[in-house]
Amino acid sequence: MAVTHSDSREAIVEVDDLKVWFASRDGIVRAVDGVSFDLLRGETLGIVGESGCGKSVTAMTMLRLIPSPPSVIAGGAIRYHGEDLLTFDEDRMRAIRGNEISMIFQDPMTSLNPVLTVGEQIAETAVLHQKLDPRAARALAVEMLQKVNIPEPRRRADEYPHQFSGGMRQRAMIAAALACRPKVLIADEPTTALDVTIQAQILELMLNLKRELGMSIILITHDLGVVAETCARVVVMYAGRKVEEAAAAELFAAPLHPYTQGLLSATPRLETAPGAHRRERPRLQEIPGMVPMLKGERIGCSFAPRCPKAAAICRESAPRLEDRGNGHSVACFNCGSA
Amino acid sequence: MAMTLAQIEARVDTAGRHPGRSFVRRHPLLVIGGTVLAVMVLIALFAPWIAPHSPIEMSVLKRLKPPSETNFFGTDAMGRDVFSRVLWGGRVSLIVGITVALLATTVGVAIGMVAGFSRAADAVIMRVMDGMMAIPGILLAVAMMALMRASIQTVVIAITVPEIPRVVRLVRSLVLVIREQPYIQAAEAIGTRFHWILLRHVLPNALTPLIVQGTFICASAVLFEAYLSFLGAGTPPEIPSWGNMMAEGRAVVQLAFNIILFPGIFLGITVLAINLLGDGLRDMLDPKIARRL
Numbered sequence: 001m002a003v004t005h006s007d008s009r010e011a012i013v014e015v016d017d018l019k020v021w022f023a024s025r026d027g028i029v030r031a032v033d034g035v036s037f038d039l040l041r042g043e044t045l046g047i048v049g050e051s052g053c054g055k056s057v058t059a060m061t062m063l064r065l066i067p068s069p070p071s072v073i074a075g076g077a078i079r080y081h082g083e084d085l086l087t088f089d090e091d092r093m094r095a096i097r098g099n100e101i102s103m104i105f106q107d108p109m110t111s112l113n114p115v116l117t118v119g120e121q122i123a124e125t126a127v128l129h130q131k132l133d134p135r136a137a138r139a140l141a142v143e144m145l146q147k148v149n150i151p152e153p154r155r156r157a158d159e160y161p162h163q164f165s166g167g168m169r170q171r172a173m174i175a176a177a178l179a180c181r182p183k184v185l186i187a188d189e190p191t192t193a194l195d196v197t198i199q200a201q202i203l204e205l206m207l208n209l210k211r212e213l214g215m216s217i218i219l220i221t222h223d224l225g226v227v228a229e230t231c232a233r234v235v236v237m238y239a240g241r242k243v244e245e246a247a248a249a250e251l252f253a254a255p256l257h258p259y260t261q262g263l264l265s266a267t268p269r270l271e272t273a274p275g276a277h278r279r280e281r282p283r284l285q286e287i288p289g290m291v292p293m294l295k296g297e298r299i300g301c302s303f304a305p306r307c308p309k310a311a312a313i314c315r316e317s318a319p320r321l322e323d324r325g326n327g328h329s330v331a332c333f334n335c336g337s338a
Numbered sequence: 339m340a341m342t343l344a345q346i347e348a349r350v351d352t353a354g355r356h357p358g359r360s361f362v363r364r365h366p367l368l369v370i371g372g373t374v375l376a377v378m379v380l381i382a383l384f385a386p387w388i389a390p391h392s393p394i395e396m397s398v399l400k401r402l403k404p405p406s407e408t409n410f411f412g413t414d415a416m417g418r419d420v421f422s423r424v425l426w427g428g429r430v431s432l433i434v435g436i437t438v439a440l441l442a443t444t445v446g447v448a449i450g451m452v453a454g455f456s457r458a459a460d461a462v463i464m465r466v467m468d469g470m471m472a473i474p475g476i477l478l479a480v481a482m483m484a485l486m487r488a489s490i491q492t493v494v495i496a497i498t499v500p501e502i503p504r505v506v507r508l509v510r511s512l513v514l515v516i517r518e519q520p521y522i523q524a525a526e527a528i529g530t531r532f533h534w535i536l537l538r539h540v541l542p543n544a545l546t547p548l549i550v551q552g553t554f555i556c557a558s559a560v561l562f563e564a565y566l567s568f569l570g571a572g573t574p575p576e577i578p579s580w581g582n583m584m585a586e587g588r589a590v591v592q593l594a595f596n597i598i599l600f601p602g603i604f605l606g607i608t609v610l611a612i613n614l615l616g617d618g619l620r621d622m623l624d625p626k627i628a629r630r631l
Contacts, residue, residue, distance in 0.1 A: 065526055098528030105520055105527075113521040115542040124538075125528045176528065 368618025446505020454513025553616025
């Protein structure tokens with residue numbers, strides 16, 4: 001189900017009613033249960049949600065990196081330039097990975113191979129996809145290290161990952177992911193393992209490179225601050241489903257879904273009460289309870305057990321995603337009808 | 339006195355690269371083990387030219403002589419020159435040790451990788467390996483000698499077979515850990531082929547423990563060949579080996595201790611050198627440990 005956008009740019013990736021299930025010992029886990037969204041050319045799309053809500057599984061499925069078994073793609077499509085990636089064979093998929101769609105991971109400390117130099121690992125992508133000879137690939141690796149602002153790239157290319165700091169390793173990961181100038185970069189919590197000042201640098205770097213290389217970014221995070229700084233549009237996921245989607249500014253100004261409202265009120269803000277004393281500031285609101293187990297068939301809205309507005313209907317049937325205009329859509333019975 | 343920034347940088351730079359500390363000082367074990375082993379290999383290789391006497395020529399008149407100017411290590415019960423025999427004997431020990439180490443690790447790596455990556459193959463392979471581990475090495479060797487002609491090839495096979503399951507177990511457990519590492523997933527995410535992931539990402543990360551295991555196998559194969567020869571189930575008696583020399587010297591140990599002593603010393607030094615080399619390689623190959631040394 002594609003949501004209409006005021007923006008007329010074409011979608012480069014369309015995820016359509018994607019369902020990814022896992023076979024576990026005590027039943028089927030519906031990790032992703034009917035998620036749809038579009039990624040427009042040159043756009044930064046944020047996917048937010050708590051741990052275990054299916055963000056990473058969605059991302060990994062886009063590159064078909066989830067081993068099967070135990071995973072089963074139970075339905076849906078992921079269209080890249082109109083072609084369904086889920087129908088590709090392994091060879092075609094390999095030609096996509098790193099070349100057309102790239103991914104960077106959360107933990108830069110372990111995402112680089114400790115026995116290969118950083119330069120070799122960046123060059124590897126280029127050797128794989130562009131069939132560069134080792135000399136040209138090395139030159140490209142040095143150039144990429146320079147692009148991600150690593151000082152002395154020529155010397156650094158010959159160093160091993162343990163000689164890099166966390167922030168530098170994430171830069172090196174970005175360099176490796178972008179060596180072939182992919183059209184889409186999937187960043188799975190790229191700044192979660194880094195400290196705040198480095199986070200800001202890495203995000204800025206990603207956005208600059210996005211502009212320079214003309215790519216689109218899917219930014220997966222649970223940090224709403226990161227989303228606010230970087231994303232044009234946001235998809236909010238809860239328990240394997242999309243519960244709300246809107247332009248970032250609109251989502252922060254007028255969140256509709258109680259879950260989004262909960263997430264926002266659980267985020268500390270400095271500007272809440274300018275000049276106010278500590279005790280006059282409102283207490284941070286938490287969302288009670290935990291993300292439900294995703295086993296078996298779910299009846300009703302997944303968020304109902306934690307929802308302050310839950311009514312009888314919420315426990316009986318699952319709300320459908322409704323368009324509220326302006327590209328803002330929400331799946332909730334209690335947000336006022338369109 | 340305060341240092342200028344340039345001075346500090348220069349100092350940090352030299353500290354990082356250890357220009358004052360030579361390779362020998364950074365890797366003493368590797369150098370000592372490697373040198374001793376290299377000397378042993380050279381001795382074995384050039385035995386025909388170094389040895390002052392024939393290793394198999396017998397002489398009734400020169401039986402059980404103590405070490406002297408003509409026979410440095412004395413003579414054995416058949417009047418053969420112990421020094422020449424020790425030099426020649428090194429050939430058997432080193433050939434057996436190195437061949438067994440290479441064979442067992444190569445076969446073990448191949449089988450272990452399959453077991454580590456395929457769940458179905460894993461169940462079958464590991465049960466077969468458990469079965470192989472249950473066979474006592476000495477018994478297998480003695481049985482093989484009884485069935486086949488005693489030769490160095492038979493000795494190599496007899497020692498290799500019981501070593502394979504050990505390598506397979508090691509490789510399998512390493513692969514199980516390595517394949518879950520994020521950098522393997524990262525390699526998949528840039529479109530690396532499966533066999534390339536195995537060769538370039540999994541194998542190098544498993545190499546350090548494998549090399550250590552390989553040298554250990556080499557050392558134990560040298561010893562095992564000696565046991566077998568000592569028991570008379572190893573190298574045929576017409577080829578001198580440290581093991582069968584000690585076996586022959588056993589009967590006359592109270593008369594001529596030198597017959598057992600000298601091959602024993604060479605055996606001990608060789609095994610020690612191989613083990614030192616293994617430890618040294620482990621330290622050098624692990625970039626993290628290497629920096630600290």
